[in-house]
Structures are given as C-alpha cells and as structure tokens.
Amino acid sequence: xxxxxAGTGLxxxxxxxxxxxGLDVTIxxxxxxxIIGPNGCGKSTLLRALCRLIEPQAGQVVFDxxxxxxxxxxxxxxxxxxxxxxxxxxxxxxxxxxxxxxxFPYQGFLRQWSHEDEAAVAHALAETGLTDSADRLVxxxxxxxxxxxxxxxxxAQDTEVLMLDEPTTYLDIAHQLEVLExxxxxxxxxxxxxxxxxxxxxxxxxxSHHLIAMKAGRIVAAGSPAELLxxxxxxxxxxxxxxxxxxxxxxxxxxxxxxxAISP
Amino acid sequence: xxxxxxxxxxxxCGPCSVQWVPRQTLAVGLLAVALAWLxxxxxxxxxxxxxxxxxxxxxxxxxxSPLERKVVMDIRLPRVLTALFTGAxxxxxxxxxQSLSRNPLxxxxxxGFTTGAASGAVVYFVFGGTSSVxxxxxxxxxxxxxxxxxxxxxxxxxxxxxxxLVLVGxxxxxxxxxxxEVLLLRGELEQAFTAQLWLxxxxxxxxWSHVWPLLAGLVVLMPLVLLGQSRLMLLEMGDDxxxxxxVHALKVKGFMALGAVLLASLATGAAGPIAFIALAAPRLAAxxxxxHGRPLWPAALTGAVLLLGVDVISQTVPFELNxxxxxxxxxIGGVYLVxxxxxxxxx
Numbered sequence: 001x002x003x004x005x006a007g008t009g010l011x012x013x014x015x016x017x018x019x020x021x022g023l024d025v026t027i028x029x030x031x032x033x034x035i036i037g038p039n040g041c042g043k044s045t046l047l048r049a050l051c052r053l054i055e056p057q058a059g060q061v062v063f064d065x066x067x068x069x070x071x072x073x074x075x076x077x078x079x080x081x082x083x084x085x086x087x088x089x090x091x092x093x094x095x096x097x098x099x100x101x102x103x104f105p106y107q108g109f110l111r112q113w114s115h116e117d118e119a120a121v122a123h124a125l126a127e128t129g130l131t132d133s134a135d136r137l138v139x140x141x142x143x144x145x146x147x148x149x150x151x152x153x154x155x156a157q158d159t160e161v162l163m164l165d166e167p168t169t170y171l172d173i174a175h176q177l178e179v180l181e182x183x184x185x186x187x188x189x190x191x192x193x194x195x196x197x198x199x200x201x202x203x204x205x206x207x208s209h210h211l212i213a214m215k216a217g218r219i220v221a222a223g224s225p226a227e228l229l230x231x232x233x234x235x236x237x238x239x240x241x242x243x244x245x246x247x248x249x250x251x252x253x254x255x256x257x258x259x260x261a262i263s264p
Numbered sequence: 265x266x267x268x269x270x271x272x273x274x275x276x277c278g279p280c281s282v283q284w285v286p287r288q289t290l291a292v293g294l295l296a297v298a299l300a301w302l303x304x305x306x307x308x309x310x311x312x313x314x315x316x317x318x319x320x321x322x323x324x325x326x327x328x329s330p331l332e333r334k335v336v337m338d339i340r341l342p343r344v345l346t347a348l349f350t351g352a353x354x355x356x357x358x359x360x361x362q363s364l365s366r367n368p369l370x371x372x373x374x375x376g377f378t379t380g381a382a383s384g385a386v387v388y389f390v391f392g393g394t395s396s397v398x399x400x401x402x403x404x405x406x407x408x409x410x411x412x413x414x415x416x417x418x419x420x421x422x423x424x425x426x427x428x429l430v431l432v433g434x435x436x437x438x439x440x441x442x443x444x445e446v447l448l449l450r451g452e453l454e455q456a457f458t459a460q461l462w463l464x465x466x467x468x469x470x471x472w473s474h475v476w477p478l479l480a481g482l483v484v485l486m487p488l489v490l491l492g493q494s495r496l497m498l499l500e501m502g503d504d505x506x507x508x509x510x511v512h513a514l515k516v517k518g519f520m521a522l523g524a525v526l527l528a529s530l531a532t533g534a535a536g537p538i539a540f541i542a543l544a545a546p547r548l549a550a551x552x553x554x555x556h557g558r559p560l561w562p563a564a565l566t567g568a569v570l571l572l573g574v575d576v577i578s579q580t581v582p583f584e585l586n587x588x589x590x591x592x593x594x595x596i597g598g599v600y601l602v603x604x605x606x607x608x609x610x611x
Contacts, residue, residue: 015422053507077510084504088366090497092550097272101498104509109491112283113274157509 002065004029004161004193005050009059012045012217019045020217023059027210032187032194034204037214038238043197044085044165046214050195051082051163077105081154082163089138095149096134099124102156124155128182144175151182162186164196168203176200180207205229205252213237229253288562291553295565299348302572306344307336309579338471346470346534347572347589349478351541353531354378355549355567356489358542359560360524363496364517365426371543372528375433378542379440380410381532382463386444389459390451400477400533407529410436411521465536465590467575474534481530486564489523493560496520538590540597541567547604 005027012020019042027033027050035043048054050061052068061068068076081102089098102124103117125131128148133141138149147167154162164183168176184207186192198204204211205225212222215237221228234242240257247254275282307323308314312335314322321327322336358371372378384406385399393399414436418429444463448456461468495516498506503513528542545567546559553562571589578592 048504051508053504073512074510077508080508082504082508084502084508087502087505088500090500092554098501101501102509104494104498104511107494110280110282113272113281114276114279117281118274153505 001029002062003027004064005195006062007046007050007056007059008062010046010049010056010061011058012042012049012054012056014045014054018217020049023217023219025050025212025219026222027193027195027212030187030191030193031209032183032196032207033210033212034196034198034208035212035214036198036201036204036237037220041214042217043214047082047163047165047195047197051080052076053082074105077157077159079159080161080163081157081159083150083154083165083167085165085169087150089146091139093138094134095130095136095138095141095152096121096125098138098149099130099134099152099156102153102158105157120158121156124152127155127186128152144171144178147171147175147179148182151179155186159192161193161195164194166197166199168198168200176203183207201229201234201255202247202252205254206247206250225253229255285554288553292562292565295552295562295569299565299569299572302569302576303344303348306347306572306576306579307340309576310335310340339469342472342475343467343470343575344572345475346478347467347575348568349475349482350467350531350535350538351545351567351569351571352486352564353478353482353527353567354538354542354571355545355563356486356560357524357528357531358544358567359546359549359563360489360496360520361542362546363500364521364524365429366500367426367430368547369430369543370426370433371546372524373537373539373542374437375430376414376435376437376440377407377411377433377525377528378532378537378539379437379444380413381407381529382537383410383440383444383447385533385536386447386459386463389462390447390455392452392455396471396473396534397477400474400530403533404526404529407525407532410440411525415521461588462536464588465538465593466588467535468588470535478530478534481526485523485527489520489527490558490560492516492520492523493558497558536588536590538571538593540593540600541571543597544600544604545570 003026005025007023007025010020010023011018012023023046025046035046037043045054049056063071063080100117100121103120106117125134128151130148130152133145138146141149151167167179171179180203183194183196187194208225210222211225211228213220213228213233220237221233229244231242231244234240234244234255241259243256243258244253245256272283272285275284304316304319307319308316312332314332314336318328319336322333323341328336361370361372362368364370381403384402388399388402414429414433415424417436418424418432420428448460451459495511498509498511499513499516507513531538546563549562549566550559552566553559574592574596575589578587578589
C-alpha cells in the first residue's frame with residue numbers, strides 16, 4: 001500500500017528565499033504525524049507543500065499514489081483539509097455559517113445545500129462541542145472556542161486527511177489539550193490521518209504516532225516518539241540540553257529542558 | 265450574550281438544492297419596490313409634472329401628448345436608467361473592493377479608480393470630444409490604467425496589503441484629481457465648462473447614448489461577478505483557507521477586481537465621478553439584509569435606490585438649486601465618513 005504522502009527531492013521556496021532543498025519525506029497512513037523543529041526550519045512550508053498550497057520548484061509530492069498536482073482543485077479539497085495558522089473571521093458571521101463554508105468543495109450552482117452538507121455540518125458541530133453555540137457570532141467567542149470553530153470547518157469538509165498548522169498556538173493549556181484530544185478522537189474514532197505542526201515537544205510526543213524533526217530545511221530524523229526523542233537529538237535539533245524521561249501519565253517520552261545554551 | 269442569527273432556508277428538488285435567507289429575500293423585495301416607486305416618481309418630476317399613472321402610460325402604453333412623450337422618453341427615462349445603472353454598478357464595484365481589501369475604505373471612489381476613470385473622459389472632453397460612447401471608452405481605459413498603477417505601486421513581496429492599497433489609492437486619486445483641474449485650465453472655455461460640469465458628477469442631460477454602454481457592461485459583468493461572489497466570500501477568511509477549499513485565489517481576485525474596475529469605470533463614464541455610493545451602499549445593504557451569504561445583489565439594489573433617491577431629492581429641493589447629483593452624494597458621503605465609519609464593527 002502507498003504511504004499517505006511521499007515527497008521526493010523537494011525544493012521549496014518563498015519568493016527568492018529557498019527554505020528546503022532536496023527534501024525527501026514520507027507520511028504514514030492512518031496515523032497522527034507531527035512535524036517538530038525550531039522556528040523558521042521549514043515545518044509550515046513542508047505542510048503547505050504537501051497540500052499543494054505552495055508548488056515545489058523541484059521534486060514532487062505524491063498523495064495516495066498520485067502526484068498531488070494531478071488532482072483537481074475541488075477533488076483534492078474533498079480529500080485533504082488544511083487549517084492554516086491564522087485565518088480571519090468575516091465580520092458578523094455566525095458559527096454555523098462559518099462551519100458551513102467547509103462544504104464548498106461539494107457545492108455548485110444547483111447544489112447549494114444538500115442533505116449531506118447538512119449532516120456533515122451537524123456532525124462537525126457535535127464533534128467540536130459547538131452544537132449549542134451554532135447560532136452565536138464567531139467574533140463573540142473566546143480564542144479556544146474560535147479555534148474549535150475553525151477545526152469544525154475543516155471537519156465539515158469531510159476529508160480523510162486533516163493537516164493542522166500549529167493548532168494549539170495562542171491557546172491556554174486546557175484548550176490545547178481539548179484540541180489534541182479532539183485530534184486523537186478523529187484518528188481513533190473516525191480513522192482520519194492527521195498531519196500537524198506543533199511547538200510543544202511533550203504534547204507532540206503524547207499525542208502523535210510518528211514524529212518528523214526538522215532543522216534548517218532538512219529532515220533530521222523521523223520515527224516514533226520513543227525512537228526519536230533522545231537528549232542528543234533534542235540538542236541537535238533545538239540546541240538545548242535536556243533530560244528525557246517517561247511521562248508519568250502516559251509513558252511517552254517527556255523532554256525536561258536543562259538550559260538553552262550548549263555548554264562544552 | 266447570545267446573538268440569534270436568521271436561519272438559512274433551503275429549497276430542494278431532486279438533486280438540486282437552493283439556499284435562501286428569508287430576511288435577505290424580504291429586504292431585496294422591499295428594495296426592488298422602493299426602486300420601482302422612485303423610478304416612477306422621477307419620471308413624473310420636473311417642469312412638466314406627471315402622475316404615476318400618466319408616466320407609466322407614456323413608457324409602457326405609448327400614451328401622452330407628443331411633448332410629454334418626448335420629455336419622458338428622451339430626457340427623463342435615460343436619466344432614470346443612468347442613475348439606476350450607475351448606482352448599481354458603483355455599489356457592486358464597492359462591495360467587491362471592500363471584500364478584496366477587507367477594508368470598508370477600500371472602495372473604488374476612495375482609492376482613486378473613479379477619479380482615474382474621470383481623467384480619461386476629461387482628456388477627451390478638453391480636446392473637443394463630444395460623443396458620450398467614446399468618452400465612456402476613454403473612462404474605461406483610464407480606469408483600468410489607474411487600477412494597474414495603484415496595484416503596481418501597492419505591490420510588495422508579491423502581495424497587496426490592504427492598508428497600502430488604500431493609502432496608495434488615496435495618493436494616486438489626489439494626484440489625478442489635481443491633474444483633472446489642470447486639464448480644465450488648459451482647455452477652451454466651452455469644453456472646459458462641459459468637462460467641469462461632468463466632473464462634478466451629473467445626471468443632467470443624460471441621453472440614451474449614456475445608457476447603452478453602461479447597460480451592455482452590466483448585462484455582461486453582473487452575472488459573472490454574482491457567480492464569483494461565493495468564492496469572494498471564502499477569500500475573506502484568508503487566502504490559504506480559501507485555497508485549501510478549492511478556490512483558485514489568484515484567478516478569482518484578478519477576475520473580480522477586473523470586473524469591479526470595469527463597472528466603476530463604466531459608471532463614471534456615464535455620470536462622472538460620483539462619490540459615496542460605492543463606499544456606503546455595500547455597508548448599508550449589509551445593515552439592511554444582515555451580513556449573510558451573497559451580499560452583492562442587495563448592494564446593487566441599495567446603490568440604485570440611493571443614487572436615484574438622491575437625484576429625485578436634488579431635483580425637488582426648493583430654490584431651484586438643481587445641484588449636480590455628485591455634489592449631493594459627496595455631501596452625504598462626508599457625513600457618512602464622519603459618523604458611520606468609526607462605528608463599523610470591522611474597524
């Protein structure tokens with residue numbers, strides 16, 4: 001069986017600035033995969049390249065055995081949902097209406113709101129605990145609730161793959177856990193594959209099956225959290241000294257930083 | 265605080281399903297009625313006063329005396345239609361640009377496009393042109409050119425930031441409006457006078473030759489931009505989110521911007537640079553129908569009602585002032601800027 005994504009020889013850049021060069025990557029199917037690495041290492045760039053938001057200058061991304069560039073725009077949107085780091089809330093929009101916009105890839109001039117659209121939105125609202133807030137204005141919600149609305153939008157898109165770019169940034173710890181537990185439910189309960197970018201190593205280790213560590217546009221290592229997270233690796237990737245011990249709650253590796261500077 | 269939103273209704277038939285919002289449908293219906301009423305009122309207003317029944321009989325029944333027929337069919341009807349189409353075209357152009365720039369000030373009359381379109385027509389008039397079809401063509405060409413210059417100057421790092429677009433647009437608009445004045449000084453007195461009157465935005469002496477280019481533009485462009493508006497709404501959430509939903513962001517933006525510039529230029533070509541309609545009509549429409557789904561249609565009707573309404577008022581104010589409609593809208597627009605814009609939610 002094909003891997004979910006396979007990127008080979010990727011050269012990725014914004015304008016003139018090359019972010020990644022000759023990058024090879026494989027993302028497994030049916031798992032939660034998290035890309036970690038310091039700021040500016042190309043995590044988001046890679047995620048965006050996987051879902052065709054940026055086109056590689058060289059190399060290609062293969063999604064489910066077929067080049068991602070060969071999919072139709074809407075056909076791809078029915079299989080891949082991507083949630084950017086920042087999106088803007090249109091003024092005066094309600095929760096249900098915003099979530100409904102996730103159904104765009106299924107709609108047409110004469111198919112504006114089918115029963116499937118209705119069901120998918122109701123399901124997305126229920127999964128994210130927003131059913132009771134469906135008629136509220138999005139701009140009146142807190143940051144944590146708002147993030148759930150955006151996740152509900154990509155859920156309503158009803159794709160087998162969800163790509164989330166830093167879904168927990170700007171959220172307090174309770175809302176971070178809430179978002180990641182939702183991700184876990186989507187994976188185990190609904191069989192969706194998830195690809196995320198996260199900054200918190202311990203949350204990444206706890207909620208992911210597969211980690212990809214990046215540094216300066218290269219993939220330094222990939223594997224299960226237990227294989228990947230060692231003090232040497234953390235030092236290599238993030239430039240910090242740390243101890244790694246089992247998380248007393250889940251047994252996943254837990255990184256405890258010692259100091260930022262690398263002492264001789 | 266819980267804010268109850270109006271429900272969207274769905275009409276289904278086999279595989280087809282069409283969405284509608286009761287409040288929006290009601291508001292659009294009321295606007296259409298208001299528009300029809302204003303149009304009939306305008307047809308009967310003037311030195312020869314006509315009742316609604318008489319005016320309708322002349323237009324649709326071929327009644328009335330030869331003089332009345334001439335006044336209604338050759339003077340008042342073209343004026344009414346110019347007002348209606350200009351208002352609608354400006355409002356739709358305004359709605360598109362405000363959405364694209366995500367800024368209530370990003371409207372073609374603020375960011376210099378209508379002034380730019382006017383420059384083309386002024387050049388044509390000052391050099392002795394008299395055809396209103398050719399002046400419309402000049403307006404469209406210079407409107408497009410202005411838009412290209414404004415976009416070009418606002419472009420940095422491959423994107424156009426909203427605030428930069430507005431600032432550059434205001435700058436270019438101010439320069440062009442000074443240029444228009446200079447052009448007036450260069451011309452012969454009579455031609456300069458024609459151009460000056462036209463520059464203040466006037467619906468006086470509109471002929472069928474003003475109506476046709478505008479109508480043709482509307483017939484072609486309106487269905488296209490109305491079809492594009494659901495994608496435009498998705499782009500308000502940010503390019504990445506819209507693109508991942510299957511929207512070709514660059515194509516939609518380019519297409520809608522081009523449509524809006526053409527609509528604004530055609531409107532300016534027909535009636536001169538008319539302020540305020542493009543700025544205010546989309547916001548007023550949103551206020552009337554709620555910020556729901558597809559706002560360009562209500563905006564078009566609101567713009568038509570506004571401009572026709574202002575024209576009727578300007579013709580019926582006492583003291584025989586008979587102000588050019590552009591001055592009236594500018595007057596109201598100033599008040600709107602001072603009182604409404606600072607209260608807008610999106611600011």
